[in-house]
Amino acid sequence: MGLRTSDIVISENDKLLLSFYRTAEISGALFFGRLARSLPAGPIQNDLTQHFADESAHSAYWTKALNELGENPLKISGGAYQDQYIEAAGMPTNIMEILGITLIFEKRVIGQYAIHHQAQDLNPVIKATLDKIMNDEKWHVQWVTDALKVMEKDFGEEYITKTLRRYREADQEVYKKTLSEHGERVEHILKGRGTL
Ligand SMILES: [Fe+2]
Numbered sequence: 699m700g701l702r703t704s705d706i707v708i709s710e711n712d713k714l715l716l717s718f719y720r721t722a723e724i725s726g727a728l729f730f731g732r733l734a735r736s737l738p739a740g741p742i743q744n745d746l747t748q749h750f751a752d753e754s755a756h757s758a759y760w761t762k763a764l765n766e767l768g769e770n771p772l773k774i775s776g777g778a779y780q781d782q783y784i785e786a787a788g789m790p791t792n793i794m795e796i797l798g799i800t801l802i803f804e805k806r807v808i809g810q811y812a813i814h815h816q817a818q819d820l821n822p823v824i825k826a827t828l829d830k831i832m833n834d835e836k837w838h839v840q841w842v843t844d845a846l847k848v849m850e851k852d853f854g855e856e857y858i859t860k861t862l863r864r865y866r867e868a869d870q871e872v873y874k875k876t877l878s879e880h881g882e883r884v885e886h887i888l889k890g891r892g893t894l
């Protein structure tokens with residue numbers, strides 16, 4: 699007789715990591731929501747609005763997953779990942795820089811979820827949630843990449859490349875800091891080693 703979902707107990711590491719994702723998705727929704735509000739009406743504002751609606755839904759999916767696993771989310775402290783980017787690399791000053799920071803952040807998120815997806819003995823509830831979310835995250839990377847391509851004619855390829863490099867460096871710095879804050883409990887999975 700197989701286990702029912704409600705019988706499955708997840709580890710403390712799982713619980714911490716899922717709670718961390720849940721909070722990061724809320725921060726993402728707020729971050730992209732603020733950016734969307736600052737933009738004039740048009741296709742980019744439309745896409746960003748769909749984008750922050752997705753991030754908000756993702757947070758709700760993690761809450762649901764935790765509940766299905768018989769857990770309540772943990773409160774995760776620490777500043778929003780995205781705000782730390784801005785601290786490290788400065789406030790974006792135009793629409794291209796806004797999309798640049800968005801692209802780097804989204805690539806970090808999708809990379810992290812992909813690593814987790816490869817974990818051995820992945821719990822089916824976690825797997826189903828990752829599958830659903832990664833589908834949206836692929837669209838996030840895609841629309842921002844496309845929009846940046848279109849902007850090459852206004853901003854120049856070199857300026858865009860430089861901007862992406864600046865945010866990539868900030869991302870690496872913030873990621874390292876996050877690892878040290880959350881310690882070795884999540885480090886093995888964040889670094890893609892082994893299972894939870
Ligand atoms: Fe998301």
Ligand SMILES: [Fe+2]
Pocket residue numbers: 726753804807834835838
């Ligand atoms: Fe996303």
